[in-house]
Each structure stands twice: as C-alpha cells, then as structure tokens.
Amino acid sequence: MTKAQNYDFSGKSVFITGAGSGIGRTTALAFAQAGAKVAAIDMNEAAAQETVGQIEAAGGKAIAIKCDVTKSAEVKAAVDQTLSSFGSLDCAFNNAGIEQGVYPLTDVTEELFDKLFDVNVKGVYLCMKHQIPVMEKQGGGTIVNTSSTAGVLSIRNQGAYCATKYAVVALSKSTALEVAGQNVRINALCPGITDTPMIERVSGGTEEGHARLVAQEPVGRYARPEEMARACMWLCSDDSAFVVGAAINIDGGQSAGIG
Numbered sequence: 496m497t498k499a500q501n502y503d504f505s506g507k508s509v510f511i512t513g514a515g516s517g518i519g520r521t522t523a524l525a526f527a528q529a530g531a532k533v534a535a536i537d538m539n540e541a542a543a544q545e546t547v548g549q550i551e552a553a554g555g556k557a558i559a560i561k562c563d564v565t566k567s568a569e570v571k572a573a574v575d576q577t578l579s580s581f582g583s584l585d586c587a588f589n590n591a592g593i594e595q596g597v598y599p600l601t602d603v604t605e606e607l608f609d610k611l612f613d614v615n616v617k618g619v620y621l622c623m624k625h626q627i628p629v630m631e632k633q634g635g636g637t638i639v640n641t642s643s644t645a646g647v648l649s650i651r652n653q654g655a656y657c658a659t660k661y662a663v664v665a666l667s668k669s670t671a672l673e674v675a676g677q678n679v680r681i682n683a684l685c686p687g688i689t690d691t692p693m694i695e696r697v698s699g700g701t702e703e704g705h706a707r708l709v710a711q712e713p714v715g716r717y718a719r720p721e722e723m724a725r726a727c728m729w730l731c732s733d734d735s736a737f738v739v740g741a742a743i744n745i746d747g748g749q750s751a752g753i754g
C-alpha cells in the first residue's frame with residue numbers, strides 16, 4: 496500500500512469506479528489509508544469485493560458496489576448508496592475505462608468503437624451527471640476523471656481510444672466551468688503508461704511488448720499505479736484548491752514532445 500500519511504481524508508467519502516483493478520484499486524487503497532471511507536465501484540463485483548477486503552484488512556472502511564458505468568440507473572444507485580452509507584459524497588474518481596488493441600482505425604469494429612465511447616465517455620458523463628447535484632447540494636466536492644496521455648497526444652494505432660480520452664478532457668473542462676462557482680472542482684488526470692492489468696493486455700505480456708511500451712516513456716519505465724493514486728489525492732485535496740478544469744499529465748514526459 497502506498498504511503499499517504501501527508502494526506503488526511505478523515506471523515507470524507509470517496510467514490511471510485513474501476514476500483515476492482517489497477518489504478519482504481521490502488522487509489523482506493525491509498526484513500527482508505529489516508530482515512531477516507533471508500534465506495535469501491537466496479538462492474539466486476541468480485542474484484543470490487545477483493546479491494547474492500549484489502550482495505551478492511553489494513554484497518555480501513557469501504558463498501559463494494561457492483562455498477563456498470565454505462566447504465567444511468569446503476570450509476571445513480573451507486574451514488575445514492577454511497578450517500579446513504581457514508582452521509583456525503585466528497586470526492587469522486589471516475590476512472591473505469593477500457594482499451595483497444597494496437598491496430599489502425601480501419602480494423603476497429605463498429606461494435607468496439609461504440610463500446611469504447613460507452614464506457615470511457617458516457618461512463619464519465621453519467622457519473623458526473625449524478626454526482627454533481629449531490630455535491631452542489633452539500634456545498635462542494637471534487638471530481639477527477641481519468642483521461643490518458645492519449646487524451647492530449649495522438650497515438651498511431653490508437654485512434655478510437657485516443658478519441659475517447661480527448662473527449663474525457665473536453666467533458667472535464669467544459670463541466671468544470673459550469674460548476675466551479677458552486678465549489679465543485681473538476682479536473683482530468685492523464686496517466687502515462689502505468690503498470691496495471693490493462694497495460695499487460697496491451698503489451699501482450701511479452702518482453703518485446705514491454706520493451707515497445709517502455710520505449711515510449713522518456714523516463715524509461717512504466718508508472719507505478721501508486722503515482723496515479725498520489726496525483727488523484729492531490730487533485731482531491733485542498734493543496735490543489737486553485738486547480739480547476741486542468742488536464743494533469745502524470746506521464747514521465749511522454750506528452751512533452753518528440754525526442
């Protein structure tokens with residue numbers, strides 16, 4: 496578990512989607528270690544339960560909620576359950592997402608294109624749609640949406656995925672303007688290549704696949720999921736109180752340029 500002693504989220508509740516794996520799970524553990532009550536949300540219920548088990552074993556407080564972020568009623572129910580369990584909805588990390596394989600746009604099926612937009616874009620829209628009224632009513636809150644380096648930089652053979660992640664940045668910025676005056680702060684987090692099950696699938700799990708991805712990182716390594724968790728906690732903390740509608744690159748220099 497990441498060391499999070501300089502963040503204090505005691506008394507706060509955090510809603511995290513994609514909490515059954517990778518960046519979402521690690522962030523759920525980090526928030527819990529910092530004292531937050533965590534709603535671990537995932538369409539994979541067993542995985543969400545496993546995250547909760549890990550949090551409870553470390554002395555933290557969490558509930559698992561099965562929810563497909565593409566279904567409005569399920570997202571609303573997850574928000575309502577978080578509220579009824581914890582009494583508030585202070586922070587949200589809308590992070591659930593899916594990838595495409597490494598191939599040109601002409602090989603992307605219509606079915607995959609729709610699914611990518613459903614999960615990566617509509618999922619974020621539905622989460623914010625149901626979270627914002629709750630946060631406005633309680634006097635404020637913070638929302639972090641997971642985009643990607645692929646949301647600020649175009650990547651060959653990732654056209655459909657890039658389009659979804661650019662859309663997450665646009666949604667985050669536009670909506671941030673709408674609610675900044677109500678003390679609801681929205682930003683996008685743009686991770687570089689991060690060591691998770693998703694990246695294991697993208698690399699194919701081979702040495703060659705890993706080498707190909709590491710070569711895209713100026714620092715010569717993958718990010719650790721804990722580095723995303725720390726960035727998310729910063730974006731949810733008062734340390735970033737003046738950061739609104741930003742797309743924050745945590746990417747080892749990947750988006751800085753060519754060379």
Ligand SMILES: NC(=O)c1ccc[n+]([C@@H]2O[C@H](COP(=O)([O-])OP(=O)(O)OC[C@H]3O[C@@H](n4cnc5c(N)ncnc54)[C@H](O)[C@@H]3O)[C@@H](O)[C@H]2O)c1
Binds near residue numbers: 593
């Ligand atoms: N790993 C990376 O290198 C990387 C880089 C940039 C951005 N991202 C983004 O970070 C986020 C997390 O990625 P990860 O690497 O941890 O992936 P992951 O595959 O390890 O975890 C994703 C989780 O989301 C859940 N999920 C998928 N569809 C869902 C749905 N419809 N409803 C609810 N839950 C759903 C999965 O069950 C899984 O537990 C994604 O949005 C991804 O696009 C990842």
